[in-house]
Amino acid sequence: MHTEEGEVPLSGGRITPGVVRVGDTVRRPVTARSGFVAELLNHLQQCNFKGAPRYLGLDSAGRDTFTYVPGRVPARFQLWKDDQVAAAGALLRSLHEATRSCRLTGTSPVVCHHDPGPNNAVFQQGRPVAFIDFDTAAPGNPLEDLGYMAWTWCISSKPQAPSPHAQARQVRILANSYGLDTSERGNLVNAILDRQNRNALWWRQHLNAPDPARG
Numbered sequence: 001m002h003t004e005e006g007e008v009p010l011s012g013g014r015i016t017p018g019v020v021r022v023g024d025t026v027r028r029p030v031t032a033r034s035g036f037v038a039e040l041l042n043h044l045q046q047c048n049f050k051g052a053p054r055y056l057g058l059d060s061a062g063r064d065t066f067t068y069v070p071g072r073v074p075a076r077f078q079l080w081k082d083d084q085v086a087a088a089g090a091l092l093r094s095l096h097e098a099t100r101s102c103r104l105t106g107t108s109p110v111v112c113h114h115d116p117g118p119n120n121a122v123f124q125q126g127r128p129v130a131f132i133d134f135d136t137a138a139p140g141n142p143l144e145d146l147g148y149m150a151w152t153w154c155i156s157s158k159p160q161a162p163s164p165h166a167q168a169r170q171v172r173i174l175a176n177s178y179g180l181d182t183s184e185r186g187n188l189v190n191a192i193l194d195r196q197n198r199n200a201l202w203w204r205q206h207l208n209a210p211d212p213a214r215g
Helices: 034-046 082-099 142-154 164-178 188-207
Strands: 020-022 025-028 055-058 064-067 110-112 121-124 127-131 138-140
Touching (some): 034 082, 082 127
Antiparallel strands (some): 110 138
16 A cells, blocks of 8 residues: 555565565664665666666665565465576576675685575566565575575475476576586585575574564
8 A cells, every 4th residue: 555655665675674665665664784785786787787767865764775686576475487486596606606706705616695586586578587575695606505495496395396307407407598517516415405405494493483573
C-alpha cells in the first residue's frame, strides 16, 4: 500500500525490515553493514558491473538510497531452466571478477554476496540480470557463493523435484557457466554442504533469540 510520501513497501527481505520503493529508488534503514555495502556498490559501478544497484547516498530521513533495478524477483524458490542456471553462474562470476584485487577483499580472493539465491536476483525476460540485497556481502572464497548458489538454484528435496541425476547435471551447468577450475570442482559438494550447515546454524540462532516484542 502506498503511503502519503509515495513509498511502496517491498516484501521479501529476511534481515532488514522497512525497505521501500520511492519512484526509481529503493530506501533502506542504515545498518552496521551500510558503510561496506556503499563502498562495494561504488566500486562495482566504477568497474562498470551492471548486475547490482547503484548507491545514491542517504535520503532526508537518513536511509540508504539505491537505484531500483526493474524486473521480477521470485517470491519463492522453484525449479529453474538450464539457461537460467547458466545465466546465474555467469552473473556470479562477473561479480567476483569485479572485486578481485579490490582492497575490500582483505586477505580473501573476492568479495562474496553470501546470499546469491534466486530470491535475491532480479529477472528480466526470464533471466537473472542483477543481484540485490548486499547486506551479507563480505570477503570470502568464491566457492562459498557457488556452493550456496548450487544449493538454492539446482538442488531440492521436494517430492516433485527432478531426479538426483538431473539435479547433479544442473550443478555441472552452473559450474561450467561460472568457469570453475577443474582443480576446484572436487570441493564444490563440500561447499554446498558447508553452506547448508551455516544456513541452518544462522536460522537456529535467530529463531532462539529473544523476541523484543514480547519483552
